Amino acid sequence: MTSAPPATPPTVRTARPAALAVGLLALLAAGVASVAVGARAVPVGEMWGAVADFDPLNGDHLVVRDIRLPRTVLGIAVGAALAVGGALIQTLSRNPLAEPGILGVTHGAGFALTVGAALGLAGSAVSQLGLGVAGSVLATALVYAVGRHSTLRLLLAGVAFSAVLMGVSLGIRLTSPDTLDKYRFWAVGSLAGREQADLTVPLVAIGVAFVGALVIARSLNAVALGETVAHTLGANVARVRTVTLVLITVLAGAATAVAGPILFVGLIVPHLLRRLTSGSVPWLVGLSAVVGPILMLVADTIARVLLHTGEVPVAIVTAFLGGPMLIWVVRRYGAGSL
Amino acid sequence: MTTRLSARDVTLGYGDRVVSTRLTLDVPDGAFTAVVGPNGCGKSTLLRAFVRLLTPDEGAVTLDSRSVSDLPAKGLARELAFLPQDPLAPEGITVRQLVARGRYPHQSLLALWTPDDERAVAEAMVTAEVEDFADRQVAELSGGQRQRVWVAMVLAQDTPYLLLDEPTSFLDITHQYRLLALLSRLRNEGRTVIAVLHDINQACRFADHLVAMKDGRVAAEGAAADVVDAALIKDVFDLPSVIVADPVSGTPMVVPE
Amino acid sequence: MTGAQKTRETPVAEQTSTVRVPVGGRAWFVQRRIIGLVVGCVVAMLGLGFVGLSYGTSWATPGEVFGALTGLEPSVVIAEWRAPRVVAGILFGAALGVAGAIFQNLTRNPMGSPDIIGLDAGAYTGALLVMTVFAGASVTVAFGAVAGGLVTAALVYSLSRSNGLSGMRLVVIGIAVNAMVTALNNWLVLRAELEVAMAAVGWNSGSLNGIDWEDLVVPFTVIAVLLTVIGLRASALQQSALGDSIAVSTGVPLERQRLLMVLVGVGCTATVTAVAGPVMFVALAAPQIGRRLAKAPGVPLLPAALTGAVLLQFADLVAQMLLAPVSLPVGVVTTAIGGGYLIWLLAQEVRRR
Numbered sequence: 001m002t003s004a005p006p007a008t009p010p011t012v013r014t015a016r017p018a019a020l021a022v023g024l025l026a027l028l029a030a031g032v033a034s035v036a037v038g039a040r041a042v043p044v045g046e047m048w049g050a051v052a053d054f055d056p057l058n059g060d061h062l063v064v065r066d067i068r069l070p071r072t073v074l075g076i077a078v079g080a081a082l083a084v085g086g087a088l089i090q091t092l093s094r095n096p097l098a099e100p101g102i103l104g105v106t107h108g109a110g111f112a113l114t115v116g117a118a119l120g121l122a123g124s125a126v127s128q129l130g131l132g133v134a135g136s137v138l139a140t141a142l143v144y145a146v147g148r149h150s151t152l153r154l155l156l157a158g159v160a161f162s163a164v165l166m167g168v169s170l171g172i173r174l175t176s177p178d179t180l181d182k183y184r185f186w187a188v189g190s191l192a193g194r195e196q197a198d199l200t201v202p203l204v205a206i207g208v209a210f211v212g213a214l215v216i217a218r219s220l221n222a223v224a225l226g227e228t229v230a231h232t233l234g235a236n237v238a239r240v241r242t243v244t245l246v247l248i249t250v251l252a253g254a255a256t257a258v259a260g261p262i263l264f265v266g267l268i269v270p271h272l273l274r275r276l277t278s279g280s281v282p283w284l285v286g287l288s289a290v291v292g293p294i295l296m297l298v299a300d301t302i303a304r305v306l307l308h309t310g311e312v313p314v315a316i317v318t319a320f321l322g323g324p325m326l327i328w329v330v331r332r333y334g335a336g337s338l
Numbered sequence: 339m340t341t342r343l344s345a346r347d348v349t350l351g352y353g354d355r356v357v358s359t360r361l362t363l364d365v366p367d368g369a370f371t372a373v374v375g376p377n378g379c380g381k382s383t384l385l386r387a388f389v390r391l392l393t394p395d396e397g398a399v400t401l402d403s404r405s406v407s408d409l410p411a412k413g414l415a416r417e418l419a420f421l422p423q424d425p426l427a428p429e430g431i432t433v434r435q436l437v438a439r440g441r442y443p444h445q446s447l448l449a450l451w452t453p454d455d456e457r458a459v460a461e462a463m464v465t466a467e468v469e470d471f472a473d474r475q476v477a478e479l480s481g482g483q484r485q486r487v488w489v490a491m492v493l494a495q496d497t498p499y500l501l502l503d504e505p506t507s508f509l510d511i512t513h514q515y516r517l518l519a520l521l522s523r524l525r526n527e528g529r530t531v532i533a534v535l536h537d538i539n540q541a542c543r544f545a546d547h548l549v550a551m552k553d554g555r556v557a558a559e560g561a562a563a564d565v566v567d568a569a570l571i572k573d574v575f576d577l578p579s580v581i582v583a584d585p586v587s588g589t590p591m592v593v594p595e
Numbered sequence: 596m597t598g599a600q601k602t603r604e605t606p607v608a609e610q611t612s613t614v615r616v617p618v619g620g621r622a623w624f625v626q627r628r629i630i631g632l633v634v635g636c637v638v639a640m641l642g643l644g645f646v647g648l649s650y651g652t653s654w655a656t657p658g659e660v661f662g663a664l665t666g667l668e669p670s671v672v673i674a675e676w677r678a679p680r681v682v683a684g685i686l687f688g689a690a691l692g693v694a695g696a697i698f699q700n701l702t703r704n705p706m707g708s709p710d711i712i713g714l715d716a717g718a719y720t721g722a723l724l725v726m727t728v729f730a731g732a733s734v735t736v737a738f739g740a741v742a743g744g745l746v747t748a749a750l751v752y753s754l755s756r757s758n759g760l761s762g763m764r765l766v767v768i769g770i771a772v773n774a775m776v777t778a779l780n781n782w783l784v785l786r787a788e789l790e791v792a793m794a795a796v797g798w799n800s801g802s803l804n805g806i807d808w809e810d811l812v813v814p815f816t817v818i819a820v821l822l823t824v825i826g827l828r829a830s831a832l833q834q835s836a837l838g839d840s841i842a843v844s845t846g847v848p849l850e851r852q853r854l855l856m857v858l859v860g861v862g863c864t865a866t867v868t869a870v871a872g873p874v875m876f877v878a879l880a881a882p883q884i885g886r887r888l889a890k891a892p893g894v895p896l897l898p899a900a901l902t903g904a905v906l907l908q909f910a911d912l913v914a915q916m917l918l919a920p921v922s923l924p925v926g927v928v929t930t931a932i933g934g935g936y937l938i939w940l941l942a943q944e945v946r947r948r
Binding site for chain 1: 704705706754763764766767768770771772774775777778779781782784785789792793796797800875876879880883917918921923924926927928929930931932933934935937938941942
C-alpha cells in the first residue's frame with residue numbers, strides 16, 4: 001500500500017553486485033553438476049579432459065562432448081531466455097500474471113504441432129521444431145494485430161487467442177488418439193534428447209535477443225514508471241513497446257521450440273528477483289539471465305536422477321522447485337509492487 | 339475546545355516497522371486541522387489509523403470515547419470520510435457514478451436510493467464544481483478535475499469529519515487554493531476537516547489547528563501563529579528559515595534561508 | 596456558471612444512460628444498457644433453449660416442444676433428457692461468469708479467474724488420481740474432483756493469509772501452487788495408458804453430456820444460495836473497486852468481504868466442476884465480454900452472469916452439433932467461441948478509437 005521509496009537504498013546498491021557474483025558462482029556449480037550427473041556419472045577430472053584433451057575412445061569424454069555439454073548449454077540458453085522474457089513481459093505489462101508465452105507463443109506452437117500431427121507431418125524432431133516456430137510466429141502476429149494499441153488489450157488478446165487455439169487443438173486431439181499421444185509428450189517441456197538437434201539458430205536467436213533486452217532495459221526503466229512519465233523522460237513508448245514485444249516473442253518462441261512449454265520459469269524468476277533489484281529493469285534482466293539458467297540446470301539435473309524408471313520431464317521439476325521458492329518469497333517479503 | 343475524535347497512546351506501524359510510538363492527538367471539533375511534516379514522518383499513517391485502515395498495535399483511536407474498532411463499519415463511515423492518496427477509479431466509470439459511490443455507507447443491502455442520497459450527490463457535485471462534466475468518464479478528465487471528483491465523492495458521504503491525505507498534490511496553484519478555500523468553507527458550515535498538507539505556508543494560512551510531526555511524534559500543535567517559528571521549522575524540517583507575516587492573511591510564512 | 600445552474604435543476608442521475616425505477620418513495624437506478632443486456636440475454640436464452648429442446652438425433656417440431664413443456668404431449672426425450680441440459684447450461688454458465696467476475700474484482704486483474712487459486716488444476720488432479728490410481732467410476736471421479744479442487748483452494752488460501760488477505764499475494768501464491776499442481780497433472784497424464792489419458796483429457800474439458808434433473812437438484816440449490824448471497828453484497832464488491840482505502844473508509848468490511856468472495860467464487864466453480872468437469876474459459880471471458888456489452892464501470896456481476904449463461908448454452912449447442920453424432924466436450928467450444936468473441940470485441944474497441 002505504501003508507495004515505493006524514491007531512491008535506491010544503499011543496502012540494495014551493494015546487494016545487487018553481490019547477488020550477481022553469488023549467482024554466477026552458483027551457475028558455475030550448477031553447470032558442473034549438470035555435466036557430471038546422470039545415468040553415467042562423470043568425474044570432474046574427466047570433464048576437463050574432455051574439453052582440453054579429447055580422447056574419442058574414452059566413454060566419459062564422449063558422454064560429456066556429445067550429450068552433457070550441449071544439454072547444459074541448451075539448459076542455460078532456455079533458462080535465460082524464459083526468465084528474461086518473463087522479466088520483460090511483466091515489466092512492460094505491469095502484470096504479475098503475465099508469462100512470456102502469453103502473446104500466443106505456447107498455444108500457437110501447440111496448435112501447429114497438433115495440426116501437424118493430425119496431418120502426419122510431425123514425425124521428426126526437425127519438423128516438430130519447424131511447426132513450433134511457424135505456429136508461434138503466426139499466433140503472435142495475429143495477437144499483435146488485435147492488441148497492439150495498449151498493453152492491457154495485448155494481454156487480453158493473447159489470452160483470448162490462445163484460448164481459441166487451445167480449444168480447436170483440444171478438439172482435434174480428442175477426436176484423434178494418435179495426435180493426443182504425440183502432443184502429450186511435447187506438452188510437458190523437457191531437455192532430454194533435445195540437444196541432438198541442430199541448435200545453432202535457436203541459440204543465436206536467444207543470444208541476440210538477450211543483448212537486445214539489455215539494451216532496451218534502460219528505456220523500460222522509464223516505461224515501467226507509467227507511459228506519461230516515460231514520455232516526459234523522453235522515451236519513445238511505442239517503439240520501446242514494439243521492440244520489447246518482438247524480443248519477448250523471439251526469446252519465448254526459441255525456448256519453446258527447442259524444449260516445449262516450460263514457461264513457469266519465466267513467470268517465477270522475475271518474481272523472485274523483483275525485491276532484490278528494487279525497480280531497476282537492467283538489473284532485473286541481468287539477474288534473471290543468471291537465475292533462470294540456475295533453476296533450469298538444477299531442475300534438469302534432478303530430472304535425470306529423480307526416478308530409476310527414467311527421466312522426469314524438466315518442466316515438472318522446475319514447477320516443484322520454483323513453486324515453494326515463490327511461496328516462501330511472497331510470504332516473507334510480500335507480493336511486491338509492479 | 340471540544341473533541342470527539344482522538345488518538346490515545348497509539349503505537350502504529352506496518353509489521354515489524356514501527357512508525358509512531360505512543361502518540362496522542364485530540365482533533366478539535368469544527369476546526370480545520372492541518373498535519374505537516376517531512377516525508378515519512380507518519381502523517382498518512384496517523385490518518386489511516388483514524389479511519390481504521392490500520393489497527394494500532396497499542397492504544398486506541400476513539401470517537402466519543404469509544405474505540406473506532408468497536409464501531410460498525412458503515413457506522414464509522416457515516417462519521418469519517420477519507421480521501422487517500424491512491425484511490426482507484428474503475429475502468430469506464432462516469433463522474434456521477436463515482437460520486438454516487440460516496441453514498442455507500444448510507445444505503446442498505448439493496449442499494450435503493452432515497453431522496454437524501456440523490457440530494458447529497460447533487461450537492462456534492464455542485465460544491466466540488468464537477469457537475470459540468472458529470473456524465474463524462476473519469477479517465478478522460480485532467481488531474482485537477484479528477485481530484486475534484488474524488489473530493490465530491492467524499493463530500494457525498496456527508497460526514498461530520500473529512501480526512502484528506504495530501505489533497506492538493508497534482509493540482510495547479512489555482513486549484514490548490516480553490517480546494518483549500520472549499521475546505522475552509524466546509525469548516526464554516528460545521529464540518530471538521532483534517533488534512534495532510536505538503537505546503538506549510540498553505541497550512542498556516544488555512545488551518546485553525548496546526549499539527550507538526552517528526553519521526554512519528556507530534557513536535558508541536560496549536561494555532562499556526564503560536565507554534566510556527568524558525569526553531570520549529572529547523573527541528574521538524576531541518577531547514578534554516580526566516581518567518582515573516584504572510585502579506586495577505588497575516589499568518590506565519592516560512593521563507594527558507 | 597449558467598451551465599451549472601441548469602444542471603442543478605435537473606434531478607441527479609436522471610440522464611439518458613440511466614433509468615430511474617421508483618420503489619415506494621425510494622428509487623433504484625438502472626443503466627439503460629444493462630436493461631438492454633438483460634432483455635437481449637433472456638431472449639437469447641429462450642431462443643437457444645428452444646433450439647436445445649428441439650435438437651437431438653431427430654429434430655423435434657415446435658409443436659412437440661410446446662406439447663412436452665405444457666405436458667399435453669409428454670416426451671421423455673425433451674422433458675427428461677434435453678430440458679435438464681438446457682437448464683444446466685444457463686445455470687452453470689451464470690455461476691462460472693459470476694465466479695470469474697468475483698475473482699477479477701478480488702485480484703483487480705482482468706486475467707484473474709478461479710483457476711488462479713488452483714481450483715481447476717486441483718480438481719483435475721483429484722479426477723486423475725481417481726481415474727489412474729483407483730480406476731474409479733464417474734461418481735468417485737466427481738467426488739475426487741471436488742475434493743482435489745477444494746483442498747488446493749484451501750491450501751492456496753491458507754498460504755496467502757498472514758496479516759489479512761491481500762489480492763496480490765493470493766494471485767502470486769495461486770500461480771505457484773497452480774503451476775505445481777499442473778505439473779503433477781501433466782506427469783500423471785504422461786504416465787497413464789493412452790485410453791485413460793484420453794478419458795482424463797476429455798473429462799478435463801468439461802461436458803454437459805448425460806445430465807438429468809436429479810443431477811441438478813443439489814447444484815441448483817447451492818448455486819442459487821451462493822448467487823443470492825453475493826448479489827446482496829454486490830454493492831460492497833463494486834465499492835471495493837475504488838481501492839482498499841476508500842472501500843474501508845466508506846464502510847466495507849474488507850476482510851469479511853474478501854472471505855465471502857473467495858467462498859462464493861470457489862463454491863460456484865466447485866459445484867459446476869463436480870457435475871460437468873472444469874468448463875474452461877467461461878469464468879475468464881464472460882466478465883470481460885459482459886462489461887463491454889453493458890458499458891458498465893468495473894467488472895459487474897450481473898452482466899457476467901448473463902453473458903456466462905448465454906455463452907455456455909450456445910457453446911453446448913455447438914458442441915452437440917459440430918461433429919454430430921459425436922458430442923464434443925463443451926470446454927473445447929467455450930474456449931474457441933469465448934476467445935473468438937473476446938478478440939472481436941477487442942478489435943472493435945481498436946477500430947472505434
